[in-house]
Amino acid sequence: MRETFILYPSPIRRWFSTAMMLCLGALLVYVALTTGTMVLFWKLVLAVFGFASLFSAMRVWNATATHLVLTQDALEEAEGRVLCRIDDIEKVERGAFALKPSNGFVVVLKSKTQLTWAPGLWWRFGRRVGVGGVTPAGETKAMADILASRLLSDTPIA
Known part of the structure; x- marks a missing residue:
């Protein structure tokens, strides 16, 4: 029998970190779209960072949907990817x-x-x-x- 130790992500931390990234992204996109006196270049910069933050939130949510497994041979993800x-x-x-x-x-x-x-x-x-x-x-x-x-x-x- 193979002995293992499993490390699950905390659901509260997972939700909180994703929510913060979503809020940041939404805020940056909102400011970029609603500020009328800002130079177009800075609006584009804010929009790019906002969408990057929204994309990062999606990546965090998907990456933390799995757990880590420590076996006799390796530290790996549940799907088998070896760290x-x-x-x-x-x-x-x-x-x-x-x-x-x-x-x-x-x-x-x-x-x-x-x-x-x-x-x-x-x-x-x-x-x-x-x-x-x-x-x-x-x-x-x-x-x-x-x-x-x-x-x-x-x-x-x-």
Whole structure:
């Protein structure tokens, strides 16, 4: 039997982060359309940023519809996309000054990977994988602790 640890996004954080992006986008588009005295260039800039924010809200909502699964071999999404393999992990950082997502942690890998991003849930850049954002702080810390202890020994993940 394969032991796993599952990290689900917090529904409240998911709704809140998406709502804030939607509000920002709607506000920027509204200001761009209703301000009559503004130069056309700045109206276009506001509209572009507004639509980009609306698009980002859609990306956050879709990316946080899944959950992360930590198995004996890898950290992956529920659909099977692998974030990192356990044997490729060099260390786990979750200190106050680590460049990490909100309430999350960073996994430093031994080798570089390609840039990938699931807004609000995780990101992968170079040798780093960041996990967190809309995930609950306690469960994310537990996953980081399990990964860190797994690196120190070859005990199974439970």
